[in-house]
Amino acid sequence: MRLVLLGPPGAGKGTQASILSDKLGVPHISTGDLFRANIGEGTSLGVEAKEYIDAGRLVPTEVTARMVEARLEESDAANGFLLDGFPRTVEQAEILEELLRKKGVALDGVLNFQVDEDVVVERMLARGREDDNEETIRTRLGVYRNETAPLIDHYGDEIINIDAVGEVDEVNGRAMSELEKLSK
Numbered sequence: 001m002r003l004v005l006l007g008p009p010g011a012g013k014g015t016q017a018s019i020l021s022d023k024l025g026v027p028h029i030s031t032g033d034l035f036r037a038n039i040g041e042g043t044s045l046g047v048e049a050k051e052y053i054d055a056g057r058l059v060p061t062e063v064t065a066r067m068v069e070a071r072l073e074e075s076d077a078a079n080g081f082l083l084d085g086f087p088r089t090v091e092q093a094e095i096l097e098e099l100l101r102k103k104g105v106a107l108d109g110v111l112n113f114q115v116d117e118d119v120v121v122e123r124m125l126a127r128g129r130e131d132d133n134e135e136t137i138r139t140r141l142g143v144y145r146n147e148t149a150p151l152i153d154h155y156g157d158e159i160i161n162i163d164a165v166g167e168v169d170e171v172n173g174r175a176m177s178e179l180e181k182l183s184k
């Protein structure tokens with residue numbers, strides 16, 4: 001299965017993606033995790049990305065798209081993937097479409113994890129990641145509203161809404177039952 005996961009920062013996409021990845025047997029490809037791995041290893045991509053991430057801004061699309069393209073070339077992604085954190089803008093969605101078109105494959109759907117802003121702020125502050133302070137959270141929510149939320153219209157009929165408020169297992173159950181419908 002080839003899926004894109006959408007939702008505001010703090011919606012729990014990453015948590016859901018890793019459970020879904022185990023259940024569906026496809027890799028969880030998280031741009032945030034890939035950036036953090038590069039930062040940890042001190043690669044030049046990591047050094048460049050860190051500045052933007054610490055400020056809560058988007059890493060330039062050119063850099064991000066190159067990283068995603070390389071990851072999608074790896075053999076484990078040949079038969080499916082869960083993309084978490086990419087695309088984050090309509091421009092990135094168009095790049096992804098072109099990449100998949102060249103491979104002769106298509107997305108099966110776009111899971112949109114829905115949660116209110118006050119819940120996401122609470123979750124992010126509880127998580128305590130380095131880029132989770134109130135100021136960057138505010139910036140990231142603004143970026144989400146202006147740049148990422150338009151993807152919901154962009155994907156139109158491909159969107160599968162998932163209520164992301166509740167326990168991890170409960171949210172996963174909702175996602176799995178939507179995905180079962182899809183494969184029928």
Ligand code: ADP
Binds near residue numbers: 033053058087
């Ligand atoms: P969250 O789920 O809290 O938004 P992520 O781990 O997905 O966190 O992303 C952390 C940061 O990595 C983002 O704030 C952004 O700076 C950068 N980033 C992740 N994905 C992208 C992307 N597709 N384009 C540009 N920047 C990205």
